[in-house]
Amino acid sequence: MPWGYGDVVNKTGRAALAGALALIAAGIVMFAFINLMSQPGTVTFAASNGQVNVTLQTVGSYGSGDHPTWVSYEIQTQGGTWQHTTIWQVPARTQVNVTILQYDSGSPLRNEQLGQVTGTVGDVATLNGATFSVNNSNVGNGVGHTFSIPAIGVSVPLAGVNGNDTLCGAAPCEPSSPHNVIKFSFMSPGPGNYPWQCFVPCGLGWLYGNGGPMGTVGYMGGFMKVV
Amino acid sequence: MTTSPKDTSEAASPALRGSDDASHWWRIIAIWAVLSVAFDVVWLNVVGPHVPPGRMSDTANGAAFDFNVLIVMAVPVMIAIWVYMVYAVVMWRAGRGGPDPIGGERARGNNRVVTGWITITTVVVLFLAGFGTYELVQPEGAGGGQGPTPLWTPASHNVLQVQVIGQQWKWTYRFPSFGGFETNTLEIPDNTTIAFHVTSLDVIHSFWAYQLGVKADANPGQDNVAFTTPTQLGSFTVRCSELCGLWHGSMFNTGRVVTPLAFNAWATSTEHQLAANTAVLAPFAYTYTPDANGADGGYYPDTADPYSPVEQYGATQPAGQ
Incomplete structure (x- = not known):
């Protein structure tokens, strides 16, 4: 050449x-x-009479998407549809009334301190209508997850359903599936992005249970945007 | 005798010698002394009182003191180098048409300069090594984690035991002398020696009480003890300083140093308030084997090595395990 x-x-x-x-x-x-x-989308909640109503559900396996076997939270929009996200927005310094439909089973907590209800109005929550401030996860069906916003001290244990029942296997779960209803209120802080998460190491198959869904926004943790 | 830049280009060099050069030496030393003293005085009076981590405890005070000592020792060395360098550039630079400033008899070694330089720097380094080593263990380990059997312990018998538990991704605190309650908030009394017993329930974290000058790794299954004595009232920041996962950045909270009276009131009321939860906590121990959810170093769920705290510290086996 x-x-x-x-x-x-x-x-x-x-x-x-x-x-x-x-x-x-x-x-x-x-x-x-x-x-x-x-990142997942943001569900925005507007205040009504100075309060905001937020509804979430937990499901043991989401059932679809990239990780159908992962445990997950999801959020109900104010229009009533369920959205697979863990990012939501509320107004600052407003009472946030949270309802969590817990469709997952439970177990004893790694640290029973997480069985306390903290940071809510009155430091209490209701479980299927009954007021409680401590959930002893060593009895009954244990605790499946927690809803916790560490920066403002909010933490509520979510009692598990009986794991021997036929549990919801895909989100969004229907009310006919076994579930617990946990309700509580807290005051939203000043504007900012506040991480929230589950503190039960529920990432099945991951080291210490804290990988996978526990380490991915959109499943067991996310942000509360306060504006 | 003063020497102009022009004639020094021939007569002088970095290796000073002879009576003509003595004035250069004294001039350099005088400039260095003035600048060094000025810097140290300004530092110690203006900046020094504000260097991190502050003066909130004896350990924080010790860290700030060490930082100031290192600064007032090290900066004069730096000033000496800069003064000599600038002086040489100004006074002994080569003039136009002058001889090459490099080479010749003047560029050879000078035993007095070499000996003096090595001696001075050796003394400074050895002093700082000895000083640093001493300060590393005073007071009582200087706020660092000393493991389960500390070498340097406080003389006082009035030591408040506070357990610090790290878990992905939060800090909680147990007070064994108040029934072993566990809380998200940390309050400690001033003028009281605190023994932080730092441990973890999962991965490695690091307990960093910034303004207290306390930093100790939180290892699962290990009791890492760090001492401090708060000397000022106020708030301090607790952060995790070991990258520990997704929410590491939000693993922080705020502690408070209060009066002993206020602390006792807080601890007593919190003990009462959290009694229901304390009743279901694992009994207080310096380390835990929190394997109820498979956290024994294996993968969740760890069925091969189930939770067995009975042998560890007499805890009750959780129901259903």
Whole structure:
């Protein structure tokens, strides 16, 4: 191959190779950016008479999507539809009335301190209508999850349902499936993003139970946006 | 004798010698002394009182004192280098058409300079090594975790035991002298030596009570003891300083140093308020084997090595396990 011809080909080849590599690099950067920056949608709650009503449910396995076997929370919009997200927005300094439909089974807590109700109005919650301030997870069906916003001290244990029953296996769960209803209220703080999460290590199959759904926004933790 | 830049280009070099060079030495030393003293005085009076982590405890005070000592020792060394360098550039730079400033007899070693430099820096480094080692263990371990059997313990018998429990992703605190209640909030009395017993229920965390100058790793199955004596009332920040997972960044809360009277009132009322929860807590122990949900180093659920705290500390086996 003549030197001159080879040089031209090599230059063209090098340029093509550089261009291809640049495109691949750009694609990788975009893929990483899109995936890292993407997050579940936000459900916005408007106040009515100075209060906000928020309804969530927990399900032992979400049943669809990227991780159908993962345990998850989901949120009911004010329009009544269920949305698979853990990010929601409430007004600042407003009473937030939370209803959680707990469709998952329970077990003894790793730390019984998480069996306390803290940070709510009166430091109490109701379980199927009965007021309680402590849930002893060593008796009954144990505790399946907690709803906790550490920055403002809110933590409520969610009693599990009987694991021997036929449990809801895919979200959104129907009220006909065995479930507990936990209700409580708390005052939203000043504006900001407040992480909230479940403190029961319920990530089945993950080291210490704290990986997978416990470490992924949209499943067992998220943000309460206060505006 | 003063020397102009022009004639020093021939006569002087970094290796100073001879009576003509003595004035250079005294001038450099004088400039260095003035700048060093000025810096140290300003530092100690203006900046020093405010260096982190503050003065909220004896351990924080010790850390701030150490930082100031290191600064007032180290900066004069830096100033000496800068003064010599700037002086050399100004006074001994090569003039146009002058001889090459590098090479010749003047560029050879000077035993007095070499000996002096090595001696001074050796003394400074050895002093700081000895000082740092001493300060590392005073007072009572300087706020660092010393493991389950601390080498440096407080002389006082009036030590309040506070257990710090890290778990993904929060801190809780147990007070064994008040029935062993466990709470999300940390209050401690001033002028009382505190023994923090730091442990973890899952991965490695690190208890960092910033303004108290206390930092101790929280390892599962380990009782890591750190001492401090608060000396000022107020709030302090507790953070996890060991990357521990998704919500590591939000693993913090605020503690308070209050008067002994206020602390006793708070602890007594909290003990009463949390009695129902304390009744179902595992009995107080310095470490836990919290395997009720498979946290014994295995994967959830760990059925091969179930929760067996009875041998550990006499706890009651949870129902159904």
